[in-house]
Amino acid sequence: MGSLLVDNIGLLVTADPSQGDGPLGTLTGAALVADGETVAWIGPRAAAPAADRRLDAGRGCVLPGFVDSHSHLIFGGDRSAEFAARMAGQAYTAGGIRTTVAATRAASDETLAARARSLVTEALTQGTTTIEIKSGYGLSVPDEARCLHLAGSLTRETTYLGAHIVPPEYADRPDDYVALAAGEMLDACAPYARWADVFCERGAFDADQARTILTAARDKGLGLRLHANQLGRGPGVRLAVELGAASADHCTYLSSDDVAALADSVSRDSPGTVATLLPGAEFSTRSTYPDARRLLDAGATVALATDCNPGTSFTSSMPFVIALAVREMRMTCEEAVLAATAGGATALRREDIGRLTVGARADLTVLAAPSYVHLAYRPGVPMVREVIRGGEQTPSATVGTPIADHSW
Numbered sequence: 001m002g003s004l005l006v007d008n009i010g011l012l013v014t015a016d017p018s019q020g021d022g023p024l025g026t027l028t029g030a031a032l033v034a035d036g037e038t039v040a041w042i043g044p045r046a047a048a049p050a051a052d053r054r055l056d057a058g059r060g061c062v063l064p065g066f067v068d069s070h071s072h073l074i075f076g077g078d079r080s081a082e083f084a085a086r087m088a089g090q091a092y093t094a095g096g097i098r099t100t101v102a103a104t105r106a107a108s109d110e111t112l113a114a115r116a117r118s119l120v121t122e123a124l125t126q127g128t129t130t131i132e133i134k135s136g137y138g139l140s141v142p143d144e145a146r147c148l149h150l151a152g153s154l155t156r157e158t159t160y161l162g163a164h165i166v167p168p169e170y171a172d173r174p175d176d177y178v179a180l181a182a183g184e185m186l187d188a189c190a191p192y193a194r195w196a197d198v199f200c201e202r203g204a205f206d207a208d209q210a211r212t213i214l215t216a217a218r219d220k221g222l223g224l225r226l227h228a229n230q231l232g233r234g235p236g237v238r239l240a241v242e243l244g245a246a247s248a249d250h251c252t253y254l255s256s257d258d259v260a261a262l263a264d265s266v267s268r269d270s271p272g273t274v275a276t277l278l279p280g281a282e283f284s285t286r287s288t289y290p291d292a293r294r295l296l297d298a299g300a301t302v303a304l305a306t307d308c309n310p311g312t313s314f315t316s317s318m319p320f321v322i323a324l325a326v327r328e329m330r331m332t333c334e335e336a337v338l339a340a341t342a343g344g345a346t347a348l349r350r351e352d353i354g355r356l357t358v359g360a361r362a363d364l365t366v367l368a369a370p371s372y373v374h375l376a377y378r379p380g381v382p383m384v385r386e387v388i389r390g391g392e393q394t395p396s397a398t399v400g401t402p403i404a405d406h407s408w
């Protein structure tokens with residue numbers, strides 16, 4: 001693989017304030033050298049060491065590859081009709097997931113894998129170099145296990161979400177499903193999963209059910225995350241903090257106690273339970289956005305992710321999420337970019353990604369724009385010119401260009 005010099009950078013965003021100016025640690029007149037998969041050198045252009053290859057950034061802004069810490073890419077079927085109906089005035093309920101469960105169960109491994117691969121490629125072309133992928137549309141022991149096995153061929157950040165909803169065949173005995181999800185299903189899935197997640201929401205799983213499943217998963221060595229407080233106030237966020245989960249995701253309806261719990265979980269030694277905001281879901285369901293300002297001002301750690309899924313947020317675009325966060329959630333451009341890079345890495349408890357520092361993975365995005373501000377300032381415009389993943393230039397990041405090797 002050798003070394004790669006990224007040169008002629010207009011503005012380098014390190015996402016590490018100790019390395020440069022402002023909260024994003026920006027540098028001007030800088031260059032970066034990757035040796036193999038790792039960042040080996042960052043410094044003034046004129047002092048850059050020789051490298052085997054050179055990439056001219058064209059005076060564009062260079063930033064860490066986006067870390068999308070929340071997605072549901074293993075699914076069958078299509079829910080565009082449901083979206084159209086919702087836009088025509090119907091409200092979203094968690095039940096729409098059942099449509100995707102039926103289609104996923106009916107789909108072959110090849111069909112599911114091809115769909116997920118194309119979405120991973122779509123995300124990559126928009127600057128996402130790490131993506132978390134959940135199960136949760138199988139909801140039987142063999143279907144959850146095969147979905148996680150497929151996810152594991154695309155990313156190491158795999159999440160067991162057997163407790164997405166209670167499947168129809170358990171509708172009259174939900175506690176039996178909880179026992180399955182905390183028992184035989186977990187046993188079958190744990191070898192393929194790094195994380196466990198539960199949809200803790202009215203209409204899905206209550207706090208006691210979620211605690212049963214998550215503590216069983218923790219005993220199996222899985223890290224914890226939760227879908228919490230998306231559709232209304234509830235116990236999800238405080239349960240996430242109680243269990244020391246890496247992330248509480250959605251955080252749309254929060255009480256003062258919820259906000260305080262997230263902020264108080266942050267300490268000198270720990271980033272606490274990250275509040276992962278998913279504004280693509282509010283956009284796509286025409287719902288109230290989370291109050292990011294309140295969380296940031298309280299001192300909580302905030303991440304942004306796509307929630308890419310066929311029902312409520314069918315976007316793989318982190319630039320779009322950044323634009324929503326700035327426009328609709330009153331995050332500053334700096335806060336949004338930080339939440340989409342270092343914030344996502346923290347939500348996945350990864351220190352090797354989400355920042356450009358010596359020793360980190362050489363995952364970076366070159367924008368066809370002079371500043372990261374353009375990600376929000378020019379919404380919907382293809383802005384990603386090059387994507388480097390593990391020190392390797394990915395084939396042209398032009399939208400729609402097929403990429404042969406999808407392995408992460």
Ligand SMILES: [Zn+2]
Nearest residue numbers: 070072227307
């Ligand atoms: Zn989700």
